[in-house]
Amino acid sequence: MKKLAVLIGAVFALVLMAPQAGATGAEGPCIGCHAEETPGIVKQWRESKHSKLGVKCYVCHKAKKDDPAGREHNGYFITPLVTPYYCQSCHAREVKEFKESLHDEAGFFSTSALTVTSGEKITKDHITLGQTRNYKANFSRESAEAGCLHCHGTEIKVANDGALINWPNNGIGRFNPDGSVGSCSACHTRHTFSxxxxxxxxxxxxxxxxxxxxxxxxxxxxxxxxxxxxxxxxxxxxxxxxxxxxxxxxxxxxxxxxMSGFGGAVKTTHNVSARLKWELEPAFSWPTEKKYLNGKAKYPIEKTIARRYEKINGIPAGTLAAVKTGLPNPFAMAKKFSPDIYKRYVGPGKWWSVGTTRADAFGGDATRSPGAKREDMVTVCVQCHAPSWVNGELAKAEQVVQVYNAVALGIKKKYYDPIKKEKLDADIKFNGKSGPDTLWHEIWHHEGRRWRMGAFMQGPDYEHWLGSYEITVDGNRMANWLDELRVRKATKKKLGLK
Ligand code: HEC
Ligand code: HEC
Ligand code: HEC
Ligand code: HEC
Ligand code: HEC
Ligand code: HEC
Ligand code: HEC
Ligand code: HEC
Structure with missing residues (x-):
């Protein structure tokens, strides 16, 4: 209740500060025109909690003096972009937590990556947005704007005439011209903010x-x-x-x-990374601990599982001992490939005040131990289940992670690595990637994620038929590639073809 009183106080203070507000009716100075111009927006706003508490159009849309997106609009200085910096004046906690989540890094992940247009030379423009270094399937910046960046967030710029470039966009890690990152309306659809x-x-x-x-x-x-x-x-x-x-x-x-506090059992959070014990996205999985995140340590695969898969695959004992950890450091990538973005968003006083390692973007909850993160998740489950049920379920999923690591590493070591080492696929690339490259990508990035995530979130069809089963099929296809490409190479040599 106290929090609400403080918030309402802040709202009234802001409303009073706005010079023209109030002079044009209880709903503020924008409604007169906008009830005609954009009746949909006005209706949605009227349904919102904001409208009932005096958070009118001009409370959110009144541009800060130094906002590059600010513009004169019928006698008012407005911004069309209500960024996290604007929401922050009333919702500081949510903004802080959001900032500490991987959501807020999502723009970096697509930005820091290279855009390589088929056959085109890499230019600065291509580098800005849209492509991971290891998967060149997006083709161009134009395509990325409607694809990757629709989810991840684009970089919005302001043209000399004030027009917004790369807008609209509600991607979750959007780079805003005012120096903030993110888009709260990725989830809080305006203008109801329900x-x-x-x-x-x-x-x-x-x-x-x-x-x-x-x-x-x-x-x-x-x-x-x-x-x-x-x-x-x-x-x-x-x-x-x-x-x-x-x-x-x-x-x-x-x-x-x-996210939810679930009746007060745990801390409510806007940091979606705060309850994740595992990294389930990368080629191999490891607990979300700093030493693994930075790639300083390899994560061991359970010995019995490793031995079992070495036997099945006929590979030497010890081959499947541990997986490589570590993810690209988006700050370093941006510094190299998008220095303008790096300069604007990273550094003292900037959105990310420190930016040396990947972990710098995380803070608060997400930097706790993997065990503490798991405990929060389990605390939610046990409001409806017995602890034995929950622990049994999560233990099963963790075994799946171990098996996945061993199987994927087996396919990589036995079939994919030799193709790359012997340069067997050098002549069969489209857009910089060969058939075996895309197959390996599908194995870990598609099927491997389905396998692991299906196990953690009770989706058996994704765990099995769309996960582990597909990996079996594709493991075989990878074996075929290796065999076929070696035969092709030998045949070409014999025939004197290049
Ligand atoms: C005199 C009528 C009028 C008033 C008053 C008015 N608007 Fe508008 N507004 C419009 C019209 C017409 C458009 C669409 C054309 C345009 O962009 O100018 C618009 C567009 C907008 C846009 C989209 C801007 C863009 O660059 O595309 C925003 C945001 C907006 N108004 C907010 C406000 C806010 C906030 C207020 C109150 C401070 C306000 N308007 C007051 C008529 C008005
Ligand atoms: C709680 C803050 C908030 C309030 C209050 C608010 N807006 Fe917005 N408005 C936003 C956000 C967030 C966006 C999304 C723009 C972006 O960041 O891309 C937006 C976008 C817009 C746009 C451009 C997008 C579009 O769909 O055309 C218009 C126009 C607009 N608002 C008008 C209004 C009007 C009129 C009112 C009052 C009836 C209002 N807003 C009240 C936060 C607010
Ligand atoms: C001038 C202060 C102010 C600004 C700016 C503001 N809000 Fe709010 N907001 C409030 C108040 C007051 C409440 C009601 C108290 C609460 O639920 O915390 C509220 C409630 C909310 C709620 C909960 C709604 C519900 O259904 O319970 C959401 C979500 C929200 N705001 C999102 C935003 C977002 C996103 C922005 C920026 C685009 C924003 N607000 C900007 C004051 C503000
Ligand atoms: C506009 C797109 C978008 C929406 C909506 C969205 N997410 Fe995400 N989410 C992403 C992207 C992109 C990533 C990957 C971020 C990255 O890697 O930096 C992500 C990552 C995550 C992660 C993984 C975080 C980690 O540390 O590995 C979780 C969990 C998550 N989101 C949960 C949610 C939940 C719950 C909701 C709904 C309340 C939601 N997301 C809504 C785009 C979205
Ligand atoms: C439909 C929305 C959507 C599109 C389109 C999309 N992504 Fe993602 N991306 C996500 C989500 C959601 C996640 C988080 C996945 C998870 O945690 O399981 C993610 C994760 C990622 C990650 C992993 C980040 C990490 O923490 O390891 C990268 C890199 C990435 N995406 C890049 C791209 C690129 C490049 C494109 C375009 C070629 C793209 N994405 C297209 C939604 C999307
Ligand atoms: C991934 C989706 C997602 C994003 C992004 C997001 N929110 Fe939320 N927000 C939620 C959900 C879900 C809830 C309800 C949480 C609950 O039930 O505990 C919520 C609740 C809120 C509330 C109400 C809190 C209360 O105590 O009543 C506010 C205020 C809010 N969000 C503001 C923001 C702001 C500001 C941003 C941008 C920095 C933001 N949200 C970004 C999903 C999101
Ligand atoms: C019953 C609880 C539960 C529900 C419901 C649930 N999840 Fe999860 N989710 C989990 C658990 C448990 C994990 C694995 C946590 C870990 O890493 O220890 C997980 C993992 C994830 C990840 C993988 C993060 C990574 O490592 O990359 C994402 C993304 C995600 N969930 C998003 C979602 C979305 C989106 C929804 C709704 C469509 C959803 N979850 C529904 C419990 C749940
Ligand atoms: C809001 C209450 C609630 C929460 C929180 C919750 N569950 Fe459930 N869960 C249920 C209900 C109800 C069922 C259906 C029970 C039945 O089969 O009759 C269920 C079913 C399940 C099942 C059985 C699935 C099947 O196909 O038979 C598993 C496993 C499970 N939950 C695990 C979890 C885990 C793990 C968490 C936390 C990450 C969790 N649940 C959180 C309510 C909840």
Whole structure:
């Protein structure tokens, strides 16, 4: 209640500070025109909690003096971009937590990567956005704007005439001209800004879907998703954050497990990385510990599992002992390939005040031990399940991670690495990548993620038929590539072909 009073105080202070506000009616100076011009926006705003608490159009859209996106608009100085810096004046905690999550790094991940257009030379423009170094399938900046960056976030610039470049975009890690990063309306669809909507799995499923991160599909096939589909309409979606708990819903949504305080059992957080014990995205998985994140240490595969897969694959004992850890450091990549972005968003007083390692973007909750992160997740589950049920389920998934690591490493060492070492695929590349390259990408980036994430989120079809089974098929295809390419090479040599 105290928090609400402080917030409302802040709102009134801001409203009073706005010179023209109030002079044009209780709903503020923008409504007169905008009820005609954009009735949809006005309707949505009227339905919002903001409208009831005096957070009018010009409270959010009044541009800060030094905002490059600020412009004169019918006598008012407005910005069309209401960035996290604007929300921060009333919602500092949410902005801080969001900033410490991997969501806020999402723009970096696509930005720091190279865009290589088929057959084109790399120019600075290509480098800015849209392509990972190891997967050149997006072709161009133009295509990236409508694809990758729609989810990850683009870099919005202001042209000399004030027009916004690369806008609209609500990507979750968007680079804003005012120096902030992120877009709160990636989840809080304007202009209702309803928490009820943000809590529903479809909100997350806008980006978390498809062959490489099918969390929404996994959820839909899980018992939890099943209950949501059957009964969700009757659940209470409006309880305030922190209070929203087992009294309100009959099964968890994405938000319950990854963000909500669930009736006060754990800390509510906007840091979606805060409850993740594992890195389940990369080619190999390891616990989210600093030494692994920075690639300083290799993560050991369980000995019995490693031995089993060495035997099955006929590879020498000890080959599958440990996996390489570490992810690219987005700051270093940006410094090299997008120095303008680096300069604007990283450094003392900037959005990221330190930017040496990948871990610098994380803070607060996400830097705790993997065990502490797991404990928060389990605390949510045990509001509805017995601890033995939950621990049994998560232990199964952790075994899957071990098996996945061993299998993927086996395929890589036995078939993919020799293809690369013997340069067998040098002549069969399209857009810089060969068939074996894309196959390896599909193995870890698509099938491997489905296998691991299906196990953690109760999606058995993704765990098996779309995960481990597909990897079996593709492991065989990789074996064929190696055999076929060696034969081709020998035949060409014999025939004197180059
Ligand atoms: C005299 C009528 C009028 C008033 C008053 C008015 N607007 Fe607008 N607004 C428009 C029209 C017409 C458009 C669409 C054309 C344009 O961009 O100018 C628009 C567009 C906008 C846009 C999109 C801007 C862009 O660059 O594309 C925003 C944001 C906006 N208005 C916010 C506001 C806010 C906030 C206020 C109150 C401070 C306000 N407007 C007051 C008429 C008005
Ligand atoms: C809680 C803050 C907030 C309030 C209050 C608010 N807006 Fe917005 N508005 C936003 C955000 C966030 C965006 C998304 C723009 C972006 O960052 O890309 C936006 C975008 C817009 C746009 C451009 C996008 C589009 O769909 O055309 C217009 C126009 C606009 N607002 C008008 C209004 C009007 C009119 C009101 C009052 C009825 C209003 N806004 C109240 C936060 C707010
Ligand atoms: C001038 C202060 C102010 C600004 C600026 C502001 N808000 Fe709010 N917001 C409030 C108040 C007051 C509440 C109601 C108290 C609460 O629920 O915390 C609220 C509530 C919310 C809620 C909860 C709504 C619900 O259904 O319970 C969301 C989500 C939200 N704001 C998002 C945003 C976002 C995103 C921005 C920036 C685009 C923003 N707000 C800008 C003051 C503000
Ligand atoms: C606009 C797109 C978008 C929306 C909406 C979205 N996400 Fe994400 N999410 C991403 C992207 C992109 C990443 C990868 C970020 C990166 O690697 O930097 C991500 C990563 C994550 C991660 C992994 C974090 C980590 O540390 O590995 C979790 C968990 C997550 N999101 C949960 C959610 C939940 C829950 C919701 C809904 C409430 C949601 N996301 C909504 C785009 C989105
Ligand atoms: C439909 C939305 C969407 C599109 C389109 C998309 N991504 Fe992603 N991306 C995500 C989500 C969601 C995640 C997080 C996956 C997870 O945690 O399982 C992610 C993860 C990533 C990561 C991993 C980051 C890390 O922490 O390891 C990279 C790199 C990446 N995406 C780059 C790209 C590039 C480059 C493109 C275009 C070629 C692209 N993405 C297209 C949503 C998207
Ligand atoms: C990944 C999706 C996602 C993003 C991005 C996001 N939010 Fe939220 N937000 C939520 C969800 C879900 C809730 C409800 C949480 C709960 O039930 O505990 C929420 C709740 C809130 C609330 C209400 C909190 C309360 O105590 O009542 C505010 C305010 C808010 N968000 C502001 C923001 C701001 C500001 C940003 C941008 C920095 C932001 N959100 C970005 C999903 C998101
Ligand atoms: C029943 C709880 C639960 C629900 C519901 C749930 N998740 Fe998860 N999720 C988990 C667990 C547990 C993990 C693995 C955590 C770990 O790393 O220890 C996970 C992992 C993830 C990851 C992988 C992060 C990484 O390492 O890259 C993403 C992304 C994610 N979830 C997003 C979602 C989205 C989006 C939804 C809804 C469509 C969702 N989750 C629904 C419990 C849940
Ligand atoms: C809001 C309550 C709630 C939360 C929180 C919750 N669950 Fe569940 N879960 C249920 C309900 C209800 C069922 C259906 C039970 C049945 O089969 O009758 C269920 C089913 C399951 C099942 C059985 C799936 C199947 O296909 O039979 C597993 C496993 C499970 N949950 C694990 C988890 C884990 C792990 C977490 C935390 C990461 C979690 N749950 C969080 C309510 C919850």
């Amino acid at each position: 928490i009820a909507q943000a809590r529903k799995p479809e909100t997350c499923g806008q980006c978390h879907l498809g062959p490489d991160h099918p969390q929404i599909e996994i959820y839909e096939e899980s018992k939890h998703g099943n209950l949501y589909a059957a009964n969700g309409e009757k659940w209470n979606w409006d309880a305030p954050a922190g209070q929203w708990g087992p009294d309100d819903i009959g099964a968890p949504t994405c938000v319950t497990c990854h």
